[in-house]
Amino acid sequence: MLIPRSSSCCARALRLSTHHHAIAMAVPSLLSSFSHLFPRGHGFKPFPQFLSSSCSASPFSSLSSVPSPMPNRRSKTPVAAALLEIGGVKIAKDDVVRESDPTNNVPDNIFSKIGLQLHRRDNHPVGILKNAIFDYFDTNYASKFVKFDDLCPIVSVQQNFDEVLVPADHVSRSYNDTYYVNADTVLRCHTSAHQAELLREGHSHFLVTGDVYRRDSIDSTHYPVFHQMEGVRVFSPDEWKDSGTDATSYAAMDLKKCLEGLARHLFGAVEMRWVDTYFPFTNPSFELEIYFQENWMEVLGCGVTEQDILTRNGRKDSVAWAFGLGLERLAMVLFDIPDIRLFWSTDQRFTSQFSEGKLGVKFKPFSKFPPCYKDISFWISDSFTENNLCEVVRGVAGDLVEEWNVREAVQGKLYVTLR
Ligand code: DAH
Numbered sequence: 001m002l003i004p005r006s007s008s009c010c011a012r013a014l015r016l017s018t019h020h021h022a023i024a025m026a027v028p029s030l031l032s033s034f035s036h037l038f039p040r041g042h043g044f045k046p047f048p049q050f051l052s053s054s055c056s057a058s059p060f061s062s063l064s065s066v067p068s069p070m071p072n073r074r075s076k077t078p079v080a081a082a083l084l085e086i087g088g089v090k091i092a093k094d095d096v097v098r099e100s101d102p103t104n105n106v107p108d109n110i111f112s113k114i115g116l117q118l119h120r121r122d123n124h125p126v127g128i129l130k131n132a133i134f135d136y137f138d139t140n141y142a143s144k145f146v147k148f149d150d151l152c153p154i155v156s157v158q159q160n161f162d163e164v165l166v167p168a169d170h171v172s173r174s175y176n177d178t179y180y181v182n183a184d185t186v187l188r189c190h191t192s193a194h195q196a197e198l199l200r201e202g203h204s205h206f207l208v209t210g211d212v213y214r215r216d217s218i219d220s221t222h223y224p225v226f227h228q229m230e231g232v233r234v235f236s237p238d239e240w241k242d243s244g245t246d247a248t249s250y251a252a253m254d255l256k257k258c259l260e261g262l263a264r265h266l267f268g269a270v271e272m273r274w275v276d277t278y279f280p281f282t283n284p285s286f287e288l289e290i291y292f293q294e295n296w297m298e299v300l301g302c303g304v305t306e307q308d309i310l311t312r313n314g315r316k317d318s319v320a321w322a323f324g325l326g327l328e329r330l331a332m333v334l335f336d337i338p339d340i341r342l343f344w345s346t347d348q349r350f351t352s353q354f355s356e357g358k359l360g361v362k363f364k365p366f367s368k369f370p371p372c373y374k375d376i377s378f379w380i381s382d383s384f385t386e387n388n389l390c391e392v393v394r395g396v397a398g399d400l401v402e403e404w405n406v407r408e409a410v411q412g413k414l415y416v417t418l419r
Pocket residue numbers: 012013014015189190191192230231279281282301302303322323324325
């Protein structure tokens with residue numbers, strides 16, 4: 001069922017750039033755009049779980065979205081180990097998956113990914129890439145960057161959102177987009193969740209790698225669990241005072257130099273460009289794009305850390321830069337891996353193709369089965385969201401479904417084809 005599909009899109013940045021917002025306004029998610037076609041509460045509803053969220057389907061489709069709890073959708077995938085330990089924290093399944101709690105929306109199949117830590121496997125493409133990035137920082141910064149790759153992915157709403165200045169009404173806080181363990185606790189949706197605590201602990205150079213979780217659609221570049229790396233460097237006043245520029249320009253220049261070097265380390269002598277964007281936690285904010293295989297590809301998001309974050313965390317007189325990158329997105333390009341679900345494969349025909357230290361070995365497809373199509377149809381209400389459908393599909397079919405398309409929407413009924 002793993003059929004290569006070319007796509008370079010896997011960027012789900014926590015941002016609200018005017019550019020993306022404009023696109024979201026112009027091309028609303030297909031299913032969200034259906035919703036207003038249908039009368040509220042119309043017809044028989046065979047899948048009540050689809051109707052539970054009132055939030056937008058796209059992170060960029062709305063500026064305002066208040067988290068609202070919803071009933072749980074439960075999967076039929078195998079139950080995961082009942083007790084995990086991550087970074088010294090013991091996690092019982094009941095701590096994370098709570099069917100009777102309306103403020104909890106973590107299904108079994110997501111719990112089963114916690115603790116797998118693909119980024120800590122030296123023979124896995126995600127781990128190989130992480131190590132290659134570590135090598136770059138160790139070589140160029142005399143091992144000054146402290147590395148964290150075992151921080152627990154269960155974090156407070158405060159860590160995940162408030163401490164990095166994500167606005168109270170930002171869509172990423174919604175139950176449609178984020179996995180809530182309860183009203184105050186989430187599965188981190190980005191590694192930026194650890195920035196503030198590490199600054200408070202006094203670190204000035206650090207890299208945080210970890211698994212992050214986002215409710216999402218089904219396609220070859222999106223999966224509800226993926227891996228990110230966050231980098232932060234803090235400068236003290238004596239570092240920029242003789243530079244002839246202000247602190248912010250100094251940090252921005254250093255950031256760009258560092259990340260251009262990283263891109264060359266990973267991709268060779270590529271053409272690059274900087275694009276201005278928006279993140280709640282940096283100002284100014286940028287994206288780095290490289291020209292690769294005849295396309296401009298977004299590599300990472302970054303910027304000069306908002307002064308408020310530094311001030312609140314004991315670094316009043318400092319300036320800092322930060323970046324965040326998605327490891328699967330880059331690994332898909334570097335290793336020619338056509339489908340993001342493959343990263344989770346335990347099939348030897350996948351795992352045996354990669355070995356420690358070998359960045360950029362090209363993946364050879366091995367599936368010999370043709371795709372199989374399944375048509376389904378059901379009634380929907382105007383609170384239907386694409387993420388809720390995909391969550392149910394994953395709960396029933398695991399990772400077998402690689403894509404879904406809407407064939408038709410007639411009088412409150414949606415006809416979908418799964419592949
Ligand atoms: N947290 C962002 C995301 O998940 C990525 C990011 C962007 C991290 C800019 C940063 C940053 O530290 O400065 O989309």
